[in-house]
Amino acid sequence: xxxxxxxxxxxxxxxxxYGFMNEPSQARCYFEDKTFKFYAATAFDSSSRRFRDFTxxxxxxxxxxxxxxxxxxxxxxxxxxxxxxxVGTEAMRSLWKKPHHDLRGWGGEFKLxxxxxxxxxxxKASFDTVQSNRLDQIxxxxxxxxxxxxxxxxxxxxxxxxxxxxxxxxxxxxxxxxHND
Numbered sequence: 001x002x003x004x005x006x007x008x009x010x011x012x013x014x015x016x017x018y019g020f021m022n023e024p025s026q027a028r029c030y031f032e033d034k035t036f037k038f039y040a041a042t043a044f045d046s047s048s049r050r051f052r053d054f055t056x057x058x059x060x061x062x063x064x065x066x067x068x069x070x071x072x073x074x075x076x077x078x079x080x081x082x083x084x085x086x087v088g089t090e091a092m093r094s095l096w097k098k099p100h101h102d103l104r105g106w107g108g109e110f111k112l113x114x115x116x117x118x119x120x121x122x123x124k125a126s127f128d129t130v131q132s133n134r135l136d137q138i139x140x141x142x143x144x145x146x147x148x149x150x151x152x153x154x155x156x157x158x159x160x161x162x163x164x165x166x167x168x169x170x171x172x173x174x175x176x177x178x179h180n181d
């Protein structure tokens with residue numbers, strides 16, 4: 001089974017109300033007249049155990065279509081909505097149908113950093129270090145500091161979301177696994 005954990009860097013979070021939305025329909029409604037800019041994304045493929053960076057949303061979308069399951073933190077009201085606005089509602093139907101584990105709110109935690117502190121106390125100290133180390137590794141490769149910073153952030157968030165997902169699986173919970181939104 002190919003599980004793909006991913007995170008998108010976009011201008012979505014510059015809109016103030018994202019944290020108060022719990023359903024994709026709320027995000028669609030609120031952002032109906034907004035346009036999104038895709039900056040970068042990172043995906044982790046469980047079958048190859050590799051991270052992959054994206055600076056083109058069309059390539060990310062094609063990659064995600066090959067996954068059996070999706071894992072995100074806040075993907076139902078953020079990452080999927082950004083992609084839906086970029087590729088279209090019809091194209092996104094195939095991704096919405098895949099099992100999607102969205103860990104936002106699991107255990108009452110609505111921010112990834114808080115969830116890491118709560119559920120992954122042994123590695124929480126490395127949260128910021130992972131991002132800065134990744135930025136140092138890729139800075140020269142991208143030549144665009146803005147994109148490199150987004151890739152470093154999405155890498156960190158993808159990496160910690162994947163580890164958090166392992167805890168979620170071990171807990172036996174299924175309350176944050178969704179289909180057909």
